[in-house]
Amino acid sequence: MTDLGDAPAGNAARSHARGVPRQRHISGSATSGSATSGSATSGSATSGSATSGSATSGSATSGSATSGSATSGSATSGSATSGHAPSRSAPSRSAPSRTGSRARPKAGAGRRARPVGRGRRILRTAAISLSALVLATAGVGWWFYEHLNGNLHSVPLTDGSGDSAGKEKADAFGRTPINLLVVGSDGRTNASDCRLGGGCSQTGVQSGANADVEMVMHISADRSNATVMSIPRDTVTTVPACKDAETGVSTNGYTGMVNSALQYGPACQVATVHRLTGIPIDHFVKLDFSGVVKMSDAVGGVSACVDKDVYDTYSHLKLAQGTHTLKGVAALEFVRSRHGFGDGSDLGRTYSQHLFLSSMIRKFKSAGTLTDPTAVYRLADAATKALTVDTGLGSISKLIGLAADVDKVPAKRITFTTMQTAPDPGDSNRLVPAATAQSLFATIANDQSLTNSSGDKAAAASATAKATAAASAVPAAQIAVTVENGTTVTGRASAVATALLDKGFGSGTTTGNAGGTTSTTTLTYGSGHKAEAQTAAKALGLPSSHLKQSDATGTGLTLVIGTDWTSGTAYPAATPAPADTKAATSNAHAETADQSKTCAKVSPYRTVSLNGVAMTPTQAYRAASGIQDSAP
Numbered sequence: 001m002t003d004l005g006d007a008p009a010g011n012a013a014r015s016h017a018r019g020v021p022r023q024r025h026i027s028g029s030a031t032s033g034s035a036t037s038g039s040a041t042s043g044s045a046t047s048g049s050a051t052s053g054s055a056t057s058g059s060a061t062s063g064s065a066t067s068g069s070a071t072s073g074s075a076t077s078g079s080a081t082s083g084h085a086p087s088r089s090a091p092s093r094s095a096p097s098r099t100g101s102r103a104r105p106k107a108g109a110g111r112r113a114r115p116v117g118r119g120r121r122i123l124r125t126a127a128i129s130l131s132a133l134v135l136a137t138a139g140v141g142w143w144f145y146e147h148l149n150g151n152l153h154s155v156p157l158t159d160g161s162g163d164s165a166g167k168e169k170a171d172a173f174g175r176t177p178i179n180l181l182v183v184g185s186d187g188r189t190n191a192s193d194c195r196l197g198g199g200c201s202q203t204g205v206q207s208g209a210n211a212d213v214e215m216v217m218h219i220s221a222d223r224s225n226a227t228v229m230s231i232p233r234d235t236v237t238t239v240p241a242c243k244d245a246e247t248g249v250s251t252n253g254y255t256g257m258v259n260s261a262l263q264y265g266p267a268c269q270v271a272t273v274h275r276l277t278g279i280p281i282d283h284f285v286k287l288d289f290s291g292v293v294k295m296s297d298a299v300g301g302v303s304a305c306v307d308k309d310v311y312d313t314y315s316h317l318k319l320a321q322g323t324h325t326l327k328g329v330a331a332l333e334f335v336r337s338r339h340g341f342g343d344g345s346d347l348g349r350t351y352s353q354h355l356f357l358s359s360m361i362r363k364f365k366s367a368g369t370l371t372d373p374t375a376v377y378r379l380a381d382a383a384t385k386a387l388t389v390d391t392g393l394g395s396i397s398k399l400i401g402l403a404a405d406v407d408k409v410p411a412k413r414i415t416f417t418t419m420q421t422a423p424d425p426g427d428s429n430r431l432v433p434a435a436t437a438q439s440l441f442a443t444i445a446n447d448q449s450l451t452n453s454s455g456d457k458a459a460a461a462s463a464t465a466k467a468t469a470a471a472s473a474v475p476a477a478q479i480a481v482t483v484e485n486g487t488t489v490t491g492r493a494s495a496v497a498t499a500l501l502d503k504g505f506g507s508g509t510t511t512g513n514a515g516g517t518t519s520t521t522t523l524t525y526g527s528g529h530k531a532e533a534q535t536a537a538k539a540l541g542l543p544s545s546h547l548k549q550s551d552a553t554g555t556g557l558t559l560v561i562g563t564d565w566t567s568g569t570a571y572p573a574a575t576p577a578p579a580d581t582k583a584a585t586s587n588a589h590a591e592t593a594d595q596s597k598t599c600a601k602v603s604p605y606r607t608v609s610l611n612g613v614a615m616t617p618t619q620a621y622r623a624a625s626g627i628q629d630s631a632p
Contacts, residue, residue, distance in 0.1 A: 017120035151384035154394030155266055157284065159243050164271035164282030169447075175221040177447045178405060181273055181284040183262065184213030184292070184335070209288075211259040211269055212336070213353065216279055218444045219405055225413040225449040226406070228357070229440060229588075230350035232421055233259035236430045237276045242268035257430070266388065276433070277419075277441045283393050283402070289332055291386025296331035300375070302333055303359050304352075305599035309621035312340035313608045318621060318629050323599075330630040331356070340599050340617045344607030347418060351589055352600040354416035358593040362411055414593040415450040417585060439583040450581050452590065476539065479532045480508030481557045486518035487527065492561050496540070499569035503539050514560050521562040524548050526555030533557055541570040 158164045168176040214231040235258045243250035244265030251264050261272040270281045285305065287295070296302055303322040312318075317333035317340055326334050333351050342348020384396070393399055420437040424430035481500055485493035493511040500509050523546055525533035533547050536557055550558075567570055591598065607612040610623055 002155065087193055106177055127439060140226070146386045148380055148396045152394055152396075152399075153388045154391045155388065156245050157267060157270060157281070157390040157392060159245055159265070159271075160266045161242065164240065164242070164267070164274065165282070166278075168275045168280050168282060170574055171221045171447065173221075177221045178217075178219040179282050179444070180219070180402070181270055181279055181281050182213070182215040182217055183211045183269060183284060183286045184352060185209040185211065185262065185288045199358050209255075209262055211262040214259065214269070214273065215353075216273065216277065216281070216444065218279070218447075220449060221410065222292060223405055223408040225451055226415070227411045227450055228354070228414065228416045229444060229445055230353065230416075230418045231276070232271065232350060232419065232431055233257065234346050234429070234431045235265065235419070235421060236424050236427070237272065237277075237430055239264075239268070239272050239474075240275055242271055244268065266390070277445075279441060279445045284390050285387040285393070286384055292332045292335060292388050293328045294382040295379075296326060297328050298375075298379040299360065299363055301325040301327040302331055302356060302363065304356055305597075306602055307599040308604045308618045310337075310340045310604040310617040311608065311610075311621040311624050311627070312337040312617055313610055313620055313624075314339050316630070318624065318627055319631060320621070320629060324631040326356075326631050333630055339603065340605040341593040344603045344605050347421070347589075348601075349601060350418045354418075354589075354591055355598060355600050358411070358414075358416065358591070358595065358598075361414065361593045362596060365407065365411060411594040413449070413451045415452070415585075415590055416593065417588040417590045420490045420587045432589070436586050436588075439580060440585070440588060443580075443584040450585060474531045474535060476504040477506055479535060479557065480506040480510075480560055482510050482512065483535055484512045484514040484558065484560045486514035486516070486521075486560045486562050487566050488517060488563075489566050493573070496559070496561060496569055500536070500539065505536070505539070514596065518544070518560055518562040519564060521565045522546055522548055522560050524550045524555075524558045524560070526550050529556060543571070548570075 011395075023326070155324060170176050211233060214233065216229045216231070218227045218229070220226065235254065237258045239251065239254050239256055239258075239261045241251060241253040242261075245267065246265065249264055251268070254405065258272060261269045266284050266286055270284055273279070274281050302325070303323060304326050304611050306319050306321060309321050310317065310319050312333070315333045315337040317330070317337045324330075335356055336349075337346070337352065338346050338349040340348075341352045380396075384399075389399070417440060419440065420434035421431040422434045424432050442444050480498070483493045483497040483500070485491075493513070497509050497511045501507070521542065523533055523537055523542060525547065527549070530547075530549070534544075536542075537544065537547055538560070540559075602617050604616060606616055608615060608617050610620045615623065
């Protein structure tokens with residue numbers, strides 16, 4: 001521990017003749033508000049006094065000093081600078097020796113020995129000052145932590161009515177994936193959102209909200225990959241009975257647009273998405289209009305590219321062809337634009353949102369973005385003020401943990417997709433999930449990656465796709481299976497056969513007993529029946545290694561249940577088949593987050609209107625030359 005403000009300035013003491021009282025210089029020792037970074041550096045005490053670097057930068061963390069603390073190169077105000085004597089000085093008497101006489105310097109010594117009592121006092125003072133500094137720094141950190149926690153608003157994940165969110169399955173190492181439902185609200189529940197979203201001129205501030213944006217973000221159990229799936233808001237589905245825990249608003253359930261479930265609270269939106277997809281939902285995050293503005297500003301803007309001039313007269317997005325940095329309102333206009341991109345529907349909007357989020361992810365991961373304390377504070381403060389989260393994410397430590405999990409995934413292994421849809425037969429302006437959407441749902445629910453370690457599509461895709469194509473050529477209704485019990489458990493064959501019938505297999509499915517007990521379950525098929533065997537194995541979760549071709553010709557399928565499968569109707573040791581990325585991403589507009597050169601495709605259709613005239617977004621841009629662009 002070095003002595004603050006007690007060493008002589010320079011070598012002044014050496015010039016005094018013996019017997020002449022030495023001047024003790026009062027440097028205004030470190031007061032409350034201890035030294036800041038660089039305080040009392042070499043320069044406040046030169047060679048021969050306190051060693052160079054005493055109380056140097058690093059002895060007190062930057063920013064911890066209060067007003068009046070020592071500044072760089074000095075002690076307190078008026079103290080020595082650059083080795084000169086302090087402005088205040090007073091005669092100093094030597095401390096008495098133990099015999100009562102004055103302490104004299106030893107022969108040849110250029111200065112008197114430091115009194116023991118004073119050194120102890122200095123050490124004690126320095127220790128107290130350092131302790132005060134540590135406490136002050138800790139206090140700031142604690143205030144910051146509590147401040148961010150106070151910003152968060154959290155509500156329950158479910159309304160308590162059963163297992164409405166589903167439950168994750170652990171992998172062989174006990175790790176579980178994370179599925180996060182991200183919701184962008186279109187609510188105008190405050191003056192700021194009314195100003196940003198419009199539509200309040202006659203109603204004023206409104207109550208309730210729909211989900212303008214819905215994305216399921218899946219982070220794999222081993223944190224090596226992630227999939228983000230958008231659900232178009234125009235999708236028609238079943239909204240289950242649920243109740244908003246905060247407002248008490250409830251519904252007995254209905255068929256309607258998926259985004260309307262948010263009117264009954266975030267828990268109802270979670271239950272609706274889980275029911276639609278079968279994907280367990282572990283957490284949710286809700287963001288409103290002003291939240292998008294705050295977040296984009298906090299990161300210093302997000303880079304986005306458009307392939308043509310665009311003016312969406314509904315969201316007010318107006319950009320020239322090329323790349324732009326979108327901040328504040330411009331960022332909100334971009335992610336809300338549904339008439340500017342693609343076919344002018346909600347599908348086109350999901351594609352541009354993926355580009356925006358990919359760019360934001362790349363910025364988060366870029367060098368310097370998360371190493372600047374000021375930027376981190378600004379981002380953390382904006383994010384916590386903007387978010388509503390479930391109680392499982394309702395603290396800063398938990399949000400930091402989630403952010404760390406996301407950061408582990410390389411951008412090239414984050415795949416953005418959009419749920420495959422088809423027109424609703426009852427309303428051409430609405431959508432329903434396409435048959436291929438089930439493959440995407442299953443891939444996410446089974447924690448399967450859409451990319452391999454190099455960032456390319458999973459290598460198993462082509463082989464699996466071929467097998468699936470062959471298997472799907474024979475409908476289950478045309479397949480009959482003979483199920484035999486090779487265990488000591490009564491009724492096993494009947495239980496599995498019933499499960500097959502429930503899955504739509506042929507009525508010719510029968511049961512029986514095997515010739516004896518067998519340890520391994522096998523599915524035997526005759527020549528020409530491999531496709532049927534693959535369909536049956538897939539329905540039961542039976543690995544392909546358990547399929548065997550019979551030497552006999554013309555025989556059908558025979559399933560012998562072994563002692564490795566003594567309960568349940570799905571093979572217990574089964575691991576999901578390798579992801580069929582071709583089926584899972586077919587028509588899903590899949591893109592990975594590392595694709596920085598991709599531009600949003602401006603709609604070629606007449607999706608907007610200017611002065612009552614329908615036109616394309618590019619035509620509208622040229623016609624609105626007097627309107628300022630959203631971003632330079």
